Amino acid sequence: MILYLKHKIMKDLNNLNDLLLSQISSLHHAEIGWQKALRQNMGKVHDPELKSLFEKSSGKSVDHAVKLEGILISLNKGIHPSENLVVRELINQANAMVMESNTPEVLEAALIASHQQMNHYKIASYGTAAAFAKTLGQYEVADILHKSLLEEKLIDEQLSKIATGKINFLAKSKLLVE
């Protein structure tokens, strides 16, 4: 079961273990925060293929968040989610782009762009966290983080395919018509 906890700014970083916990907490914020933003905007997506991929991504976010919670519990730290300012701004920017999009096609292109920006943030963060875990001898944790990283990459690739193969062209033609 997923825990929707209020994220707070984390402080007191004294060693690599603290950095690992900070990365995991930030990733938890990214997974939960983006999943909520995605659910709020899902009803505005018309393309069935894109809708299906967003549904899949939303499910993966919940799955990844549960894994992150498991890691925090296994490290005997409990769950103390930290708010990440980059994540917060990426979500704010995505919501602003959705509000400013005047056609469904532009909105879909904007949502893909926002999703991929968050994907790339998470890919970098999962990679960093996995490297920290390895250095700390937490190999099982590193494997879990690496698997989530690969799943983020797969969703990112699938979004690129839909964007460059269809949605971006539809958004472009709408602009040309107007």
Ligand SMILES: [Fe+2]
């Ligand atoms: Fe994820």
